[in-house]
Amino acid sequence: MNIELRDVQFSYGPVKALDGVTLQIGEGACGLLGPNGAGKSTLLKVLLGFLRPDTGEGLVLGHDIRKDSFGIRRVVGYMPEDDCFIPGLDAVAFTALFGELSGMPRAEAMKRAHDVLYYVGLGEARYRNLETYSAGMKQRLKLAQALVHDPKILFLDEPTANLDPQGRTEILELIADISSKKDIHVLISSHILTDIEQTCGSLVILNKGKVAAQGELAALREVRFSLYELKAKGETGPFLEALRHGECRVEETEDGIIKIYLPEAMGRRDVFRLAEESGIQIRHFVKSRTSLEDLFARTVGVD
Amino acid sequence: MAIAERGYTHWPGSLEGGRRPWRVLEDFQEMLKGADKFLHINPAYFQAYYGSSFLIFMMLMIMVGSGSGLIADDLRHNSLPLYFSRPLRKRDYVGGKFGALAFFLLLLTLVPGILFILLKLLFAGSFAFLADYPWLPFSFIGWSVFISSFFSLYTLLLSSLGRNRRYAAILMVAAYFLSDVFFGIFYGIFHEPAFCLISVQMNLRQLSAAFLGAKPQFDVPWIYSFLVLSAVMVAAVLVLRRKIRVAEVIR
Structure with missing residues (x-):
């Protein structure tokens, strides 16, 4: 060292x-x-x-x-x-x-x-x-x-x-x-x-x-959470509420993309399950690279 | 007429041993006959030089010209972290600044003193002068070191008080002359010689007289002047220890 x-x-x-x-x-x-x-x-x-x-x-x-x-x-x-x-x-x-x-x-x-x-x-x-x-x-x-x-x-x-x-x-x-x-x-x-x-x-x-x-x-980015980006069709309000209830951090961008920060306890299947329960269709779903800004915000506790 | 046609005549004189370089000095001594006063270097001569307002004024000019920014510029331009990110102690830094200034001040004090002694020995052609005043070299060396140290610390003290070299220069001159002005006012009103202790210049004169075996101008023990000037030097060291720091820690 x-x-x-x-x-x-x-x-x-x-x-x-x-x-x-x-x-x-x-x-x-x-x-x-x-x-x-x-x-x-x-x-x-x-x-x-x-x-x-x-x-x-x-x-x-x-x-x-x-x-x-x-x-x-x-x-x-x-x-x-x-x-x-x-x-x-x-x-x-x-x-x-x-x-x-x-x-x-x-x-x-x-x-x-x-x-x-x-x-x-x-x-x-x-x-x-x-x-x-x-x-x-x-x-x-x-x-x-x-x-x-x-x-x-x-x-x-x-x-x-x-x-x-x-x-x-x-x-x-x-x-x-x-x-x-x-x-x-x-x-x-x-x-x-x-x-x-x-x-x-x-x-x-x-x-x-x-x-x-x-x-x-790289390890810090991976360990803390996973970031997914998705687009959905339908009324997304209950779906996002359910995600937040599951301790996910959710952000919506201006072009309609929803960014979901999944804690280690949750997986992709949970996202699809919640979408199905909320009655919406997921049209786009990709795993995104977590940026340092996200890591920093989470670690330091600021938006 | 061509020179070859003039003929040749012999020189009637006789040759001597030949000229030696030091005969030039004898000639110079011959030229200076009658200038006994100039060559009569004694303790009073040293006192006249070291206690002169001109010498102190010239030292003040060196302090203002080259000393006022020694620390103020470093504070203004945030240079201290650069210095202290090197293997450098605080005393190395202050010592370097002190040494640079003291070198120039010693050029005005120590070097002329040495030259006076050397010239006296040279023109007298004997060591009688040193036999008469064996203490004199030690006195002027001691005084030169003391006054150069005092003015160096005085300059560093005032230079460290701010980030602007102009303010430091003004402060230097103002502190020196105002102390003299106040002495003049109080001495004029009360006729009390002890007021000389508030003047930097008078303290220096009192002490220079003591160092060089002359009678002080005022009937005040020289030790008081020594204590006053020493107190300024100690204060300078304490202030420098506090002001020269790479990271400000307010607890």
Whole structure:
């Protein structure tokens, strides 16, 4: 396991930001999902040693989060959520500085800065003053400084925040490339579900400081419920009422498709049985792939 | 007429040992005859330099120009998480900022002091000066380190109080000069020398006189000035410990 936490608690005064968080994160890209205020950024700060947990233990790549935060920071690259840079520098000097601060020799840091700036797509603009960078360029720059010392794991806090669709796609492609081809594990904190869905193989969902769900994304989709889409002829009111009575979640789309989220206790035959009892005909019935949005809504308990 | 047709005449003089490079210094010494006052470097000379308003003004300019944004800019541009996501302690960060500023301030304090001593030794041609004042090198080195440390911490303190380097610069100048203005007002009304303790500049002058073996301007024990300036430095360290943090935790 790359990251293991056991019963980690952290409070901001009376507010429990992390409440008994226990999790294991393996290789590849993992999403840290949750609504605003769920404790995602706090968890990243605890993992980096910025914040000392009130109770609990944890390891990041074998380094203790309480005793060896320097060891963690040597092997972790961190991309903060906020815009952050040092005024008056160009991208090369900025990136090389953080390489040096990570312990690289000056000449190596400078060479590496050029390499990673080319990798993130800032090669042509690397001698421009950072104050002139656009939001998308600043995001790439933050990614470059996180990569400059060749970390084993990257912590990305809201990597697509404030980006236009094109910029968002480019950053997500970079992250996917890093996690799949560059042998760097990635932990992405985000509340944008599609970002996680596009880039991550596993997932931790936080809600109110607690782990609401964790595991492989595919397994999480399967285990919780099954989603079917159907079209029906006839008066569907009693049929839908009967489904809801059976603890199914039911949604109707504008084009007349009914989406049914079946709990594990119910099967397809139950749907047809209820349709027959309600006197309607089912004209269209397909099993649909559950989206992350559905999983998130169910886990966190929001619509 | 071509030069070859002029004929050749012998030089009537006799050759000596040849010129050595250090003869240039002798020539220079010859040129400076009569400039005894300039070359008469003694403790009072050091006191005049280190206690001069010009030196302190120049230091203030360095602080305002290159020191006001040292921490304020990092706070404004959220750079602290970037620094501290590296294997870097808080004291490494503050120490780096302190060192950068102190280096430039020492260029105005320590370096001239060393040059004064070297020039004196050079032109006197003996170590009599050091034999007469053996404590002087230690005094000016100690004072240079103290005043540079004080101004570095003073600058970092005020730079950490806000996110705008301009406000920090204004605060720096205002705190320095207003303390002097208040001293002038109170001293003018009450004629009490102890009011010099509220002025940054007067405290520095009192202490520089003590360091360099000169008579302080006011009849107030130098230790009080030392305590006042030390208190500012301790306050700066405490404020920096509180302000420099990567994650704000309000409990």
